[in-house]
Amino acid sequence: MPMSKKRYEDLRSSQWFAAAGMPGFIHRERISQAGYTRSDYEGRPAIGVFSTWSELNPCHIHFRERAEDVKRGIWAAGGFPLEVPCMSLGEPFMKPTTMLYRDLLAMEVEENLRAHPLDGVVLMGGCDKTTPAMLMGALSMNLPAIYIPAGPMLSGRWRGHMLGSGTDAKRWHDELKAGNITEEQYREMETAGARSAGHCQTMGTASTMTSLAEAMGFTLPGAASIPAPDSRHRHMASDSGRRIVEMVWDDFKPSDFVTASSFRNAMLVLVALGGSTNAPIHLLAMAKRSRIPLALEDFDAISESAPVLANIKPSGKYLMEDFFNAGGLPALMSRISDLLDLEATGVNGKNWRENLKHAEIFDEDVIRPRDKPFSKRGGIAVLKGNLAPDGCLIKPSAGSDHLMKHRGKAFVFESRDDAFARLNSSDLDIDENSILVLRNCGPVGRGMPEWGMLPIPDRLLKKGVRDMVRISDTRMSGTHFGTVVLHVSPEAAVCGPIALVEDGDEIEIDVDARKLTLHVSDEELARREKSWKPKHPDPEGIWRTLYADRVSQAHRGANVDILGNPPQFIAGQCYC
Ligand code: FES
Numbered sequence: 001m002p003m004s005k006k007r008y009e010d011l012r013s014s015q016w017f018a019a020a021g022m023p024g025f026i027h028r029e030r031i032s033q034a035g036y037t038r039s040d041y042e043g044r045p046a047i048g049v050f051s052t053w054s055e056l057n058p059c060h061i062h063f064r065e066r067a068e069d070v071k072r073g074i075w076a077a078g079g080f081p082l083e084v085p086c087m088s089l090g091e092p093f094m095k096p097t098t099m100l101y102r103d104l105l106a107m108e109v110e111e112n113l114r115a116h117p118l119d120g121v122v123l124m125g126g127c128d129k130t131t132p133a134m135l136m137g138a139l140s141m142n143l144p145a146i147y148i149p150a151g152p153m154l155s156g157r158w159r160g161h162m163l164g165s166g167t168d169a170k171r172w173h174d175e176l177k178a179g180n181i182t183e184e185q186y187r188e189m190e191t192a193g194a195r196s197a198g199h200c201q202t203m204g205t206a207s208t209m210t211s212l213a214e215a216m217g218f219t220l221p222g223a224a225s226i227p228a229p230d231s232r233h234r235h236m237a238s239d240s241g242r243r244i245v246e247m248v249w250d251d252f253k254p255s256d257f258v259t260a261s262s263f264r265n266a267m268l269v270l271v272a273l274g275g276s277t278n279a280p281i282h283l284l285a286m287a288k289r290s291r292i293p294l295a296l297e298d299f300d301a302i303s304e305s306a307p308v309l310a311n312i313k314p315s316g317k318y319l320m321e322d323f324f325n326a327g328g329l330p331a332l333m334s335r336i337s338d339l340l341d342l343e344a345t346g347v348n349g350k351n352w353r354e355n356l357k358h359a360e361i362f363d364e365d366v367i368r369p370r371d372k373p374f375s376k377r378g379g380i381a382v383l384k385g386n387l388a389p390d391g392c393l394i395k396p397s398a399g400s401d402h403l404m405k406h407r408g409k410a411f412v413f414e415s416r417d418d419a420f421a422r423l424n425s426s427d428l429d430i431d432e433n434s435i436l437v438l439r440n441c442g443p444v445g446r447g448m449p450e451w452g453m454l455p456i457p458d459r460l461l462k463k464g465v466r467d468m469v470r471i472s473d474t475r476m477s478g479t480h481f482g483t484v485v486l487h488v489s490p491e492a493a494v495c496g497p498i499a500l501v502e503d504g505d506e507i508e509i510d511v512d513a514r515k516l517t518l519h520v521s522d523e524e525l526a527r528r529e530k531s532w533k534p535k536h537p538d539p540e541g542i543w544r545t546l547y548a549d550r551v552s553q554a555h556r557g558a559n560v561d562i563l564g565n566p567p568q569f570i571a572g573q574c575y576c
Contacts, residue, residue, distance in 0.1 A: 006251050012143075013046035013080075016117035027117070036080075044080040045248040047241075048121040050109060051083055052130050057090030059127035059206065060150050062197035062228055069234045070122050070148065073241020079120075079248070081241070084112055089129045091206075097449035099475065100547055102129040102136075102285075103560040109137025119143065120248040122240055126150025126199040128478070131209035132282035135218060139289040142255050144247035146240050146347045147218040149210035151228035152320035153198030156189075163193040164313035165200030166479025170453070178461040198228030201320040203312040204478035208275035209282060211329050215269040216262040217346025218254075221355040225328030227321050243347060252349065260292050261341035265352070267299060269329070271306040271379035272336050274315045274397045276478025277486050280380060281448075284557030296382055296391045296555040300514065303378030306339055308397050309368045314481040315397040316374055318366050326366035327359060334359035335367060377404075377511075383485065385516040386525075387471070387497050387507065390489040390555045396511050399483035400467040406483075407508040407519075408435040408469060410501050414535050415440055416451045423457050430457055432465045435507045439498050441474035442491025443551040443558040445536035447544070452476035452486045469509055471516070473498050473554070485509065485516060487554035493536040494553070500528040 008014055016027045031041060049070050053063035067083050074081040087105045089098040113121060123134040126149045138145035156163030168189070176186045199206035210224040220240055226233045246252075263283060270279050280299045287294035310332060312318050323332075333340060334356045342353040361367050368374050375397035382391050396404060411434050413419035419438055422428055430436070436454045440446065453476040456465055470484045473491035490496030497518060501507070506519040518525075539548040552561045 006249050008043045011045055011119045011248070013041075013117040013119050017041055017046075041080040044078055045119040045245055046117055047074050047079045047081050047244050047248070048113065048116065048118040049074070049081050049083040049124065050086050050112065050121055050134065051124045052086050052088040052127070052134075053124075054088030054090060056093050057088040057127055058092070058194065058197070059090065059153070059199040060088060060124070060197075063124055063150070066148070066234065066237050067124065069237035070124070070241040073238035074122075074245060076238070077242040077245035079241070079245035082118070084116070086112065086134070089127060089133065091128050097447050098129045099449070099558065100447035100544060102133045102282075103547075104543060105130065105133035106136035106140070106289075109134050110140045113137065113141040113143055120244045121145045122148055122244050124148045124150070126206055126210055128205040128209065128278070131206070131213050132286055135213060136286055136289045139254050139258065139286060142253050144244060144251070144253055145218070146220070146244045146247065147213050148237055148240050149213065149219060149224045150199045150206075151226050151230070151233045152201040152207055152324075153194055154196040154227055154229060155201060155319040155321045156193035156195060158189050158192040162319060163189060164202040164319050164479065165194060166204055166477050167202045167314040167481065168193065170480060174456065174461055174466065177458050196227075196229045200479055202314055202479045203273055203275055203310060203320070204314070205276040205278040206478070207320050208270065208273060208279050208478055211269060211273055211275065212266040212279060212283065214329050215266045215333065217257045217344060219346070220348055221346070222328050222330050225320065225324040227324060247347065250349070252347075254290075257345045257347070258290050258292075259344065261344040263287055263292060263294055264302070265340050265344055267302040268306050268336055268339050269333060270299075271303050271308060272332055273310045274308040274312065274374060274379055274395070277380060277393050277395050278475055278478050280393065281475070281487065281554055281558055284555075285559040288557055288559055299380050300382035303380050306336060306378070307370060307373035308375040308377070308379055309335055309370070309373055311366055311368055311374045314479050315395070322363070322366050326363035327361045330356055330359035331361045332367050335361065335370065381511050381514060383509070383511070383514050383516040385518070387501070387516045387518040388488045389497065390553060392471075392485050392488040392516060394483070394485050394511060398481040403467060403469050403483040403509070404511040405509070406433075406469055407506060408433045410435050410437050410503060410505045410507050412437045412439065412501050412503055413454070416449075419454050423455060424459070428457075430460070432460055432463075432468055435469045435471060437498065437501050437507075438470070438472035438474065439492035439501075440536040441472060442488075442493055443554060444548050445473065445491055445493035447547065448475045448554065448558060450475050450477040450480070453480040453482055453484050471498070471507065489553045489555040491553065493534060495529065495532050497525065499532055500525050502528070
């Protein structure tokens with residue numbers, strides 16, 4: 001491990017606080033204004049505690065208290081903690097999508113580190129995009145950094161049913177529309193589903209990304225599975241505070257433990273968890289910041305080599321609290337240890353061989369044996385074809401067996417509003433074999449909101465239909481489910497082939513063959529392309545305009561590509 005003990009005068013913060021003359025005077029004068037004496041900071045590493053607390057982010061509502069636990073650990077280890085608020089990116093309230101702001105938070109983290117007298121950082125996130133965003137910033141700045149996942153909220157319960165975030169809101173809404181429960185019963189669930197602080201307790205994007213952060217070595221082992229209100233979450237926070245001080249003295253940075261093996265381990269864990277379809281887009285962006293080669297196709301190759309073992313909603317039956325009680329992520333990793341690179345290390349300075357030594361599985365139905373996997377189909381399948389030349393994704397374990405190979409007629413919607421306005425119209429001759437296509441919602445078009453799981457039309461729900469093939473150039477919530485093809489690249493806004501689909505065209509999906517085919521001749525597509533005009537709305541505001549100009553396509557991580565790389569596509573310019 002490339003570690004050299006640092007002296008105080010080597011630290012960045014000493015250039016501020018121990019500086020001679022007036023600059024040093026001003027820094028000391030102003031930190032004194034904040035209530036600190038020389039003995040609070042002299043000779044101590046200054047540690048940023050970057051908190052994404054916000055009253056508009058209920059997943060992080062415990063972060064004020066948790067930041068105090070982190071600071072307690074930092075003081076105890078001889079550090080000097082300084083809490084810094086960062087943009088919170090609360091999924092439930094930011095519209096149309098937090099995805100538009102992932103890279104803004106990444107830049108905020110990077111520049112907060114670059115500009116301030118800090119030697120290391122504890123990053124506090126959890127709600128979907130906060131994890132990749134904060135890690136991207138830390139990877140770019142490459143100062144010692146440790147991640148504190150918010151932890152999942154407690155399991156929801158309603159009338160004997162387990163309620164999982166997002167998943168059951170959607171599932172029971174379908175039952176409401178089918179007439180199987182009443183409006184009053186549906187409303188009762190509002191207070192039963194999210195009953196504590198913490199992120200979504202399904203294997204949605206938050207649980208997936210915090211688990212992958214752990215698998216990459218960015219957290220203390222076991223951190224990602226601890227429920228937010230559990231006292232062990234507080235212990236993990238103060239332990240992380242203690243550890244970051246050691247990391248600064250040892251000069252132990254992300255570049256010392258984030259390698260190609262870390263990404264490979266994260267991808268294997270993604271498969272074994274049956275994790276979110278959003279993970280590839282974030283790992284691709286993080287790999288770019290790490291300058292480690294990673295391509296969409298790598299996810300498919302990995303999916304073939306690992307089984308889905310976690311029986312957790314939305315694919316499975318249980319929730320994160322059950323997963324924690326079953327042994328948590330180290331237990332799951334121990335079950336695939338022969339596939340992992342056990343020499344990869346993490347923030348505690350140990351490799352996975354040591355970190356998994358005491359891992360045990362306490363519930364074989366939650367973390368399945370290798371010979372009885374939850375799903376044999378693999379976590380994420382990457383499909384290609386003339387409808388998605390650069391690829392698209394599907395999560396087979398969350399889809400229906402009978403739709404894994406399917407051919408049907410397309411019904412095309414230009415926007416979500418268009419879909420919601422027309423899906424239940426009696427004029428549309430949609431049946432369970434139809435394929436719903438949603439477009440103009442990709443990175444350039446709308447910033448990729450989680451609109452990909454279009455609702456099943458009410459009359460089909462009443463007939464008992466619960467799944468159909470849906471295809472879009474956008475994302476869906478990691479808590480959602482169904483035979484949903486996402487991230488079609490290139491997107492409609494840059495005239496990817498999805499822009500040229502017409503109602504009634506035949507589309508064929510074949511997951512085992514990894515194919516997505518639009519059965520329209522090349523000549524006909526060329527004819528349609530000539531008359532194509534962009535149909536996505538102009539972006540509003542400075543950031544969204546900059547984002548639409550510089551964002552890369554989904555298969556490249558939908559990354560704002562302004563770090564020396566030209567954009568792949570220009571908004572409104574035809575790709576074909
Ligand atoms: Fe925050 Fe799901 S809403 S993690």
